[in-house]
Amino acid sequence: MFVDKVTVYAKAGDGGNGMAAYRREKYVPDGGPAGGDGGRGANVILEVEEGLRTLMDFRYNRHFKGKRGEHGMSKNMHGKNASDLIVKVPPGTIVTDEATGIMLADLTEHGQRAIVVKGGRGGRGNVRFATPVNPAPDHAENGEPGQERNLVLELKVLADVGLVGFPSVGKSTLLSIVSSAKPKIADYHFTTITPNLGVVDTQDNRSFVMADLPGLIEGAHEGIGLGHQFLRHIERTRVIVHMIDMSALEGRDPIADYHKINEELAEYNYRLTERPQIVVANKMDMPDSQTNLEKFQEAVGEDVTIFPISALTKDGVRELLLAIADELEHAPEFPLYDEESDEEARVIYKHEVPVDPFIITRADDGVYELTGAELERVFKMTDFSRDESVRRFARKLRHMGVDASLRERGAKDGDLVRILKYEFEFIE
Structure with a gap:
């Protein structure tokens, strides 16, 4: 599992x-x-x-x-x-x-x-x-x-290349023919429910790690379907290979699918739009694929380079792998988070949100309760079997301002004070 x-x-x-x-x-x-x-x-x-x-x-x-x-x-x-x-x-x-x-x-x-x-x-x-x-x-x-x-x-998952696309567009089939990975392949949606990794070797002796990731559906950035389970893995990849079923046999529109996948990536993390993306038109061995490809190219523009392949017959796969390897040679490493915003958050957390050394509350039974990480640390480090240690503990509480705070809360001589499960008597 x-x-x-x-x-x-x-x-x-x-x-x-x-x-x-x-x-x-x-x-x-x-x-x-x-x-x-x-x-x-x-x-x-x-x-x-x-x-x-x-x-x-x-x-x-x-x-x-x-x-x-x-x-x-x-x-x-x-x-x-x-x-x-x-x-x-x-x-x-x-x-x-x-x-x-x-x-x-x-x-x-x-x-x-x-x-x-x-x-x-x-x-x-x-x-x-x-x-x-x-x-x-x-x-x-x-x-x-x-x-x-x-x-x-x-x-x-750590992979150089991530395969994205709607379910059943041929991602697992492609991975199985270009690497020794053996992903589950079947004729139903969401056959792949966990990432599969494979090492791909090109004909010019270059290699990279490719991840076949679970299929995406509309609303995935909100956790719908496999949602976040899929999207978290795409964050590490340096190059995105966007696969599209150009045959449209299942009644899908390749142009709409292309835009929906990119929208889901951007909604989940805008940094994913900075990744180099290679568009792959799969199932080109089907009858209407060439006509659909021409319409698709016209819709997305000449700036988008499309690699027509058939993962089933392996046509065009060699050229695709060489193009991916070329892209990886100059694709940068991308951080998982925005370093500037992360640093700002750390500064606010560390310096602008001081942690109180102790907090005083009044229990239902009238006992004053003292809590706080620093106070409890000092308490646990005190050996109460020795009088000198007890006196030292009392001096530390006085130095922390506990005595003065208790007086402000109305504590009087003889009132009980509780730290963790232990009770003490407040003495003026």
Whole structure:
């Protein structure tokens, strides 16, 4: 089964906890701090594997969790960093954050990697907190929580040439005779429901990858029919081969079909209109095809070069392949997105939409609830079994402005404050 879009959950490893320990040596009555740092948690990394052609492996395995770092130890021994979790994906995979819609990676080349969630740093041991005022601190950090997010993986096939056209115009037949690909061919619409790839070799020893893509219908840019499942794959191709059934045996109008396909491409992504396009008049072995071709050429104008072929008898196919190879020699690479608009969106997202360190709400039971990524990170990194760590946590909250904000919301001495599932008493 060809799977070209999946949603997966990725959780990086938490950092290992730092340790609060002290030197215990003979004849050293007051040993100093000797707690080591925790190790870094595992990143989750996507890596391109050129042997893969589909996202089928993610159909039943949609959760990926990295290991946590090793905890710090006594005698200043640091915990070991966790090994990164490597997940293989096929070339042509686009990775997007489901919550924000931000594209995280565009993976196209074999061996290319992208860190999609970062492991948490290891907590610091008590050696890190020693000062002249407090030379033997009884405080160490817990490891930082690893990032977690839902990811949308979208496969856009990597092909030099994309065959487009209405259903049953002969795209699969052409691919089958010019390459070793074996697409399904039958006398009904939408025989091809997934992309087929084939390597084409020309007589002058040039080669390129051709994709036979599912047939298009009117309204495809809105998702009608195979819609977006088809159109996402055409975005990567450098040259579009537009096939038209010139026989018009099924009552279709070749001129109308030509304009409708181009309109669908433009509606989906205006950048597709910049692609070099080669127009192919197929089924020229049928009785009325030559007359229809003359009418078609007159309608579209002399500026449009048309290659008449018969995929069934192979007439004209050699000339077509040489023309495609010539076009590919100077066809540029096209980005998947508008770089200027993408950069603008990233700037707005990064700099103009500040994330509040905490948010205060009032629950139905009257308890003040504190939420926020930064606040929860500090909370999870605090070891509440040690009084010095608790005092440090309280100072951090005061520095973040939590105490002042609670007073503004009407909090009084003795009111309960909830962070995650834990409750604290507000004390003036």
